[in-house]
Amino acid sequence: MERLALIGVSQRRGGSAALQAWNEWLQVRLEPPPGLLQEWVPLLTCNRSELVLALGEGVELEQLRQHLIPSHLPRGYAFAGEAALEHLARVAASLDSVNPGEDQIMQQVRAAFEAASAAGTVGPTTSFAFQNALRIAKRVRREVLLAPAQTSLFSLARPALEAMLPRPARVAVVGAGEMGSLAARSLAAVEGLDLWVVNRSLDRARALAERLGAKALGLEEFLANPPALDAVVAATPVAGLLGPAFFQKQPRLVAVVDLGMPKNVVPEAVRGAVLFDLERLQRLGEERRARLQADLARAERIVLEEVEQVVMEWAERSMAPAIARMREVYRRTLDELVGELVGPEMVERLAHRFAHFPVKGLRGLARWHGAEVAQTFLKEAGLWEAGRG
Structure with a gap:
C-alpha cells in the first residue's frame, strides 16, 4: 500500500485545457523509465485523466512526477498510499464526478482495470486497490441514493x-x-x-x-x-x-x-x-452537489470507514509472514525449554498465547501509526526479512 500512488487532473480540479492535455498524453502507450513504475493503470474519461500506479522500489512520488510527467503538462494532483486508495474509491463511487451519482464512472473504472490487466501492467498493489475501490463504490451505491439509474x-x-x-x-x-x-x-x-x-x-x-x-x-x-x-x-x-x-x-x-x-x-x-x-x-x-450535501456526507463517511478497514487488511497481509515467523520462534523456544515436560499440542497453544499480545500490539501500530512503524519493529527483531522470504 505504501507504494500505491495516483496522479492526474480532472474537469473539477484542473479545467478543460489541463484535462485535454493529460488525456492526449495518456492515450499514447506509456513507456516509463526502468525502475520508476512497477504497475500502472490509466483511467481516462471525459471528466478525468489519471494514472493509478505502484512506485518502483525506493522511488518517491515527487521523483516520479518529475521524471514521468512531460514538462509542458500541468502538474495536476497526486496522492500516495491511503490517500490514493481513498481518491480512487471516491472516483468509482461517483463522489468526485461532475454529476454526482452518475452511473458511467464505476463501469469506466472497471473497464480501465480490465484493459490494463490485458496489457500486463497490473500487479498486486493496483489489483488490490481497484478491487477494493469497486467494492466500496458498490456499497455506496447500495446505501446512498445519489441519483436515479441511467444518470449521466x-x-x-x-x-x-x-x-x-x-x-x-x-x-x-x-x-x-x-x-x-x-x-x-x-x-x-x-x-x-x-x-x-x-x-x-x-x-x-x-x-x-x-x-x-x-x-x-x-x-x-x-x-x-x-x-x-x-x-x-x-x-x-x-x-x-x-x-x-x-x-x-x-x-x-x-x-x-x-x-x-x-x-x-x-x-x-x-x-x-x-x-x-x-x-x-x-x-x-456544483449546483446539484450543493443540493445533495447531506447524502454526499453519508457517502463520504462510508468511503472513509471502508478505506480504514482496507488499510488494516493490507497491513496485516503484508505482516502475515513475519507474524508467522514470530510464532515459530516462540514455538521453537518453548519446545527447547519445556518440550520434554509437555506435549507438542501444549507447546503450540503456548506459542500462540505468548505471541497474542505482541501481534495485537503490531496491529495497533500498523493501524494508528502506519505499517512502516510495525515493519521497523519486525526488522529490528530480525523477523521481517525472514518473514518476507
Whole structure:
C-alpha cells in the first residue's frame, strides 16, 4: 500500500485545457523509465485523466512526477498510499464526478482495470486497490441514493435543453458510444422530438436508432448534408468535429451539448445557440452537489470507514509472514525449554498465547501509526526479512 500512488487532473480540479492535455498524453502507450513504475493503470474519461500506479522500489512520488510527467503538462494532483486508495474509491463511487451519482464512472473504472490487466501492467498493489475501490463504490451505491439509474453527464443539461426546445423539435446525437447512447436514450423519452443518431459506423447508428425509434445517419453524410436541427449533442473522441462549416448550415439551432473529450465543438463557431460545454456542465453539477450535501456526507463517511478497514487488511497481509515467523520462534523456544515436560499440542497453544499480545500490539501500530512503524519493529527483531522470504 505504501507504494500505491495516483496522479492526474480532472474537469473539477484542473479545467478543460489541463484535462485535454493529460488525456492526449495518456492515450499514447506509456513507456516509463526502468525502475520508476512497477504497475500502472490509466483511467481516462471525459471528466478525468489519471494514472493509478505502484512506485518502483525506493522511488518517491515527487521523483516520479518529475521524471514521468512531460514538462509542458500541468502538474495536476497526486496522492500516495491511503490517500490514493481513498481518491480512487471516491472516483468509482461517483463522489468526485461532475454529476454526482452518475452511473458511467464505476463501469469506466472497471473497464480501465480490465484493459490494463490485458496489457500486463497490473500487479498486486493496483489489483488490490481497484478491487477494493469497486467494492466500496458498490456499497455506496447500495446505501446512498445519489441519483436515479441511467444518470449521466448529459442529465445535467437535459432539463434546460428540454425547456428550450420548440415542439416538435429535431435533435441529433453525434456518437453512438457509451456517452452518446445514454444521451440518446434520455432524449428518446422526451415527447415531440424527432431524434437522429449519427455515427461513423452507420450500422452502429442504425442498431441504436432501431432500439429507440429514431433515425440513423452516417457521420460523413451528416457533416456534408446535415438535416436542419434544433439541438445537437456531440459525444465523440474527435477534436473540433463540429466547426464553422457545420454551424453555418444550422440557422434554427437553439442548443449545443458538447460531451466529448477532446472538445467536439469549436466554441467560437456557435452563433445564437446556448453551448453546454464541460465548463457550463460543471457549474450545473456544483449546483446539484450543493443540493445533495447531506447524502454526499453519508457517502463520504462510508468511503472513509471502508478505506480504514482496507488499510488494516493490507497491513496485516503484508505482516502475515513475519507474524508467522514470530510464532515459530516462540514455538521453537518453548519446545527447547519445556518440550520434554509437555506435549507438542501444549507447546503450540503456548506459542500462540505468548505471541497474542505482541501481534495485537503490531496491529495497533500498523493501524494508528502506519505499517512502516510495525515493519521497523519486525526488522529490528530480525523477523521481517525472514518473514518476507
